[in-house]
Amino acid sequence: MLEVRETASEGRALALADQQRAEAGALLLAEEACVFTVCHYCLEALPPYAGIPCQACPLAWYCCAQHRALDAHHGGASCGVPWPVLLPEQLVLATRLAVVAQVTSRDLVAGLETHVGDVPSHQLFQEAVMCFIAAACAGLEPQLVLKAYRQVVINAIAITPAEHASAEDRMGLAIYPRAAMLNHACSPNVAAAFAGTRLHICATSDLPPGTTLRFCYGPQAGESIREVRLRQLKEQYHFWCRCSACEASYSGVQEAAMIGMKCRLCNGPVVPSIGCGAEMSSEEQIERMARLSQADAAFASACLSLAQHSAVSAETLQSMHFCLEVQEVLLVTSNQVLGRTHDALARAYGPRGDTENAMLHAQKALDIVRSNYGDGHLVVAHQRRRLELLAAGL
Known part of the structure; x- marks a missing residue:
């Protein structure tokens, strides 16, 4: 179904075979990680008070004895020492990758890029000290x-649960050698999902034969403005993105609507770095950011409470509504942060049986993602599905 192609501009890439067509939602690639940073086997939540520990140390726990026996990654140098606490996550993964290569005499990621020649000398010196x-x-x-560390920086993928609201929800970091050959686009045609440590790559739209598969390495178009995306991709992955989303002719006001603050005069988006005609003093910017930070702290506390308790308390809802009230005053109506808060409120009201409020906030979240991504995007389809489930009482 898939084949590896070489191009002068992008090097190796995964693409559909010439006679192969894929419909939206089709599973294109399923791959197990060759190494990952968490020590337990399936990454599922442990049963309360029923975890099975490693037989040699208390650092790794499993949901059953079978998974403990199957775990080939915990042992040797990994056993008994809390490496993820002592060393950065990417360095732990790189060390495990090097250990696997030495023990098995196989370089599982031999063809993956390192971009050592593109790294500034002072940064490379710091990385060399850590690796030593x-x-x-x-x-x-x-x-x-x-070498393994540079491959991890460029090619590793964060493992996330099915339901996650932010980067902090990641459960681990893994290397998937085949998926690492996916090229980038800020408006990708494939998306990633996880079943434990198994990576599934699915089409987000109908793909004709021969289509090059493109996965987003960072924030997608609609999640961040073009200048920020370009800078982040250049700093971490060492290339200037020339995808259709980055080459498109967007105005600063259009992109500001995704992330901007609200103008006091016209309620339109304001980003101080563009000449949109509105003025915002530095004092006002500082004051607004302080209020938004306070609201964000309340939101984070509420989300933590949701994760820790099965019942949704009145205090949790109060914190979320405080956050929403501040954001509605200061942020433009299509701001992605507002969409995140509405989505969280929908998920909070659902378990309380308050379908009316859950659907209200789910609809507002849907309106915001639709305005940023367009009606045919996977994010929009996911939010629409949430609304349908709420309407059905599920």
Whole structure:
């Protein structure tokens, strides 16, 4: 179904075979991680008071004895030492990658890019020092760890649960050698989902034969403005994006509507760095950001409470509504942050049986994502499905 192609501009890429067509939602790739940063096997939540510990140390726990026996990644240098606490997550993964290569005499990611030549000398020096320390702890050659570290920085994928609201929800970091060959686009035609540690790559729209599969490495178009996306991609992945979303002729006001504050005079979007005609003093910017930070802290506290308790308390709802009230005063109506808060309120009201309020906030979240992504986007379809489930009482 898929084939690897070489192009002069993008190097290796995954694409549909010439005679292969894919419909929206089709599973195009399923792959297990070759190494990952969490030690337990399936990444599912442990049963209360019923976890099975590693037989040699208390650091790894499993949902059953079978998964403990199947876990090939915890052991040796990983066993008994809390490496994820002592070293950065990417460095832990790189060290494990180097250990696997040494033990099995197989380089599982031999063809993956490192971009060592594109890294500033001062940054490369810092990375070399970190890798030397990790190599000394694991009994490895420093250059092997440095190479693996650069491959992890460029190619690793964060494992996330099915329901997640932010980057903090990630459960681990993994290397998927085949998926690493997916090229980037800020408006991708495939999306990632996880079943435990197994990665599923699915089409987000109907794809004709020969289509190059494109996955988004960072914030998508609609989640962040073009200048921010370009800078982040250049800093981490060392290329200037030339995808259709970045080449399109957007005005600053159009993109400001995705993330901007609200003008006091016209309620339109205001981003101080563009000449939109509205003025906002630095004092007002600071005051608004302080209020938004306070609202964001209330939102984070409410989300933590939702995650820790099965019942949704009145205090949690109060914190979310406080956050929403501040955001509605200060942010333009199509701001993505407002959509996030409405979506969280919909998820909070649902378990309380308050279908009316749940549907109200789900509809507002749908309106915001539709205004930013367009009606045919996967994010819009996901939000529309949430609204349908609420209407059905599910």
